[in-house]
């Protein structure tokens with residue numbers, strides 16, 4: 001059975017995609033394939049462990065954080081299809097000046113969940129594409145500070161037992177699986193959908209004592225199970241890599257919470273808006289789910305900073321609505 005390649009999928013989009021956007025997405029997919037190979041060789045080539053540096057988040061960088069970031073920069077710097085890039089691993093935007101009329105901006109978390117790398121657990125690359133007016137100064141942050149509703153493409157690669165690419169360009173969510181022999185991403189699921197109901201939630205329970213009251217109530221009811229107000233038992237999963245938890249929800253449903261808590265309140269939350277929450281929120285909404293901070297729709301947030309953090313509640317629509325209603 002011959003499957004549709006990602007390359008052909010880009011060319012057959014329901015609404016024809018501009019060539020520069022096709023090139024941006026194709027190069028990103030090819031780079032994710034190469035990052036996957038670099039990770040697979042990690043222990044063999046001494047690429048595991050700490051890089052000995054910190055990112056703007058003040059977090060220790062893994063060698064593969066820096067390597068995957070540099071791979072994405074190098075892959076996109078020359079083609080002329082981009083006006084600029086921004087990354088979790090770089091304090092400032094990376095302007096691309098090869099073509100004056102380039103208008104796409106690529107934002108990414110090059111290696112999400114990198115604390116899973118050394119234990120061979122799933123990690124991934126998250127990306128978001130915005131558009132700016134040609135000639136805007138992409139050495140500045142301003143062109144990047146657009147709400148999630150302005151995204152023209154969003155997706156992630158997940159490096160697990162299989163390497164998969166999950167993407168939306170506004171017409172639903174499609175999943176591609178890497179064929180290691182051909183190096184091509186092949187369409188394996190078209191139109192991923194999140195069931196409205198679920199019995200599975202994802203949260204880091206060790207933060208329970210730091211949560212605000214609405215989250216204490218919402219999760220408390222899940223834990224009460226059949227005997228409680230929810231009238232059914234729930235299961236819990238926490239992979240500690242957003243790409244893996246979101247991928248599970250897109251694949252079989254569920255709800256994910258990284259809420260504001262007393263530990264992260266001063267920073268506004270744990271997860272970053274521009275290159276984690278926004279791309280994942282669009283994917284989840286395109287799959288029929290919802291994504292809020294507990295107070296507002298994530299995609300509507302007007303960003304104030306490139307590395308701004310937000311609380312995240314996303315997944316099954318009825319669960320996100322219930323948890324959000326408790327915040328009202």
Ligand code: AFP
Pocket residue numbers: 059111112113114115116204240241242243258270271
């Ligand atoms: P790292 O990239 O530092 O591993 O953080 C991953 C992450 O940003 C996100 O992918 C996870 O959902 C979340 O942090 C896990 O946070 P905890 O380690 O506090 O559970």
